[in-house]
Amino acid sequence: MNVSIVFPLSPAAGIGLFCLTILGLHWWLLVTIGILSIYLAQVTEPMSSSIVVGIPESLGVIIGAFFLRKRNFDPRFERVADVVLFFSAAGVSSLVAGLTAGAILGGLTGLRQEQVWADVIAVSATTLTGVLVVAPACFLWLAAPARAKDTQWWLNFGVTVVGALLTSWIVFEGPSTRLVRAYLIIPALVWGALTTGVQGSSVVLILVAVVGGAFTAFGEGPLTYTGTLQFAPLQQFLCVTAITT
Numbered sequence: 001m002n003v004s005i006v007f008p009l010s011p012a013a014g015i016g017l018f019c020l021t022i023l024g025l026h027w028w029l030l031v032t033i034g035i036l037s038i039y040l041a042q043v044t045e046p047m048s049s050s051i052v053v054g055i056p057e058s059l060g061v062i063i064g065a066f067f068l069r070k071r072n073f074d075p076r077f078e079r080v081a082d083v084v085l086f087f088s089a090a091g092v093s094s095l096v097a098g099l100t101a102g103a104i105l106g107g108l109t110g111l112r113q114e115q116v117w118a119d120v121i122a123v124s125a126t127t128l129t130g131v132l133v134v135a136p137a138c139f140l141w142l143a144a145p146a147r148a149k150d151t152q153w154w155l156n157f158g159v160t161v162v163g164a165l166l167t168s169w170i171v172f173e174g175p176s177t178r179l180v181r182a183y184l185i186i187p188a189l190v191w192g193a194l195t196t197g198v199q200g201s202s203v204v205l206i207l208v209a210v211v212g213g214a215f216t217a218f219g220e221g222p223l224t225y226t227g228t229l230q231f232a233p234l235q236q237f238l239c240v241t242a243i244t245t
Contacts, residue, residue, distance in 0.1 A: 008213045008231035009238065012038045013061055013127045014134025017093065020065030021073065022143045032058040056100035057127050064093030064131070075139035077198055087243065090131040098124030118229060125235045132242040133209045137202035144199075157200045160192035164204045168211040172221035182212075182222050182237050193245045201245045209238050 016031040035058045039050035067089045074082045102120035106113075167185045185208055192201040215221045216234045223233040 007217060008126065008129055008234045009133055009209055010035075010038075010057060010126050010130035011134045013057055013093065013097075013130035014132075015138060016058070016061040017064050017068075017089070017131055017135050018138035018143070020062060021068045022075070022139075025062065025066060025069065028058075028062050031061065035061070052101055052104050053123055053126075056097045056104065056123060059100055060093035060095070060097030060127055061131075063096050064089040067092055075143040076145070077136070077140065086136070087132075090128055090135070093131055094124040094128035097127040098122075121232075122229055125229070125232065129209075129235045129238050132239050133205055136198065136242070137206055140199040140202055153196060153200075156195035157192070157203075160188060160196060160200060160204050161207065163188040164192070164208055165211065168208050172212050172215035172223075174220055182234075186241070189241060189245045198245075205238070205242055205245065208241070212238070 012035045016035055019027055019031055032055070036051065036054040039054040068085065071085050073085050073089075077083055077086070098120040101123040102116050105119055106116050164185065167188050171182055171184050189201060189204060189208070192204045212221065212223065212234055213231075216223055216231060221234075223237060225231070225233050
């Protein structure tokens with residue numbers, strides 16, 4: 001048995017971290033069931049593989065949420081300390097998820113050490129990308145105090161969404177070429193960050209991740225990779241973009 005990742009990020013990890021941080025750690029069982037259900041719903045994967053990914057990811061999310069609650073994290077991301085705290089929690093969550101998955105695989109299967117470490121990286125990267133891409137939008141739109149948005153804000157937000165979707169489609173649609181690069185999406189994301197703040201750019205990043213992930217899963221776009229870590233280039237791009245915007 002080995003772990004097979006079918007999408008470059010885990011939305012359940014980001015949503016789970018948000019729920020446990022805001023609602024409380026006593027919801028851990030429900031979050032764990034939700035994450036496991038999502039992986040088990042991937043009917044192309046064996047149940048054992050889904051459990052090997054789902055349980056470690058749940059554990060990582062629980063520990064990450066505990067870390068945020070212990071440090072009195074503010075979901076508005078207005079202080080540098082809260083931004084650093086969130087990135088640290090994302091790193092802790094992904095590290096715990098990957099190492100736990102590796103311990104399970106190493107102890108219960110006969111996989112070679114190289115394959116186990118590849119699976120550790122795959123689970124860690126999927127968890128990290130899910131937290132960095134999905135959780136900020138949840139915190140900023142569902143937990144942070146609502147702020148009045150004028151017509152100009154919504155106009156800038158709409159332009160950013162349309163621009164990011166069109167650019168993502170152009171970049172990721174079709175076979176990989178040397179003429180189209182993923183960094184062509186950056187201007188739309190920077191424009192969103194400058195005109196709508198992190199609240200607007202957090203939504204735009206999710207849209208880019210969905211479009212990029214869908215095409216990359218089918219082997220299209222400039223970030224395709226045929227090795228064991230199929231989504232590694234796209235995950236690196238999404239994580240760096242999430243941190244910088």
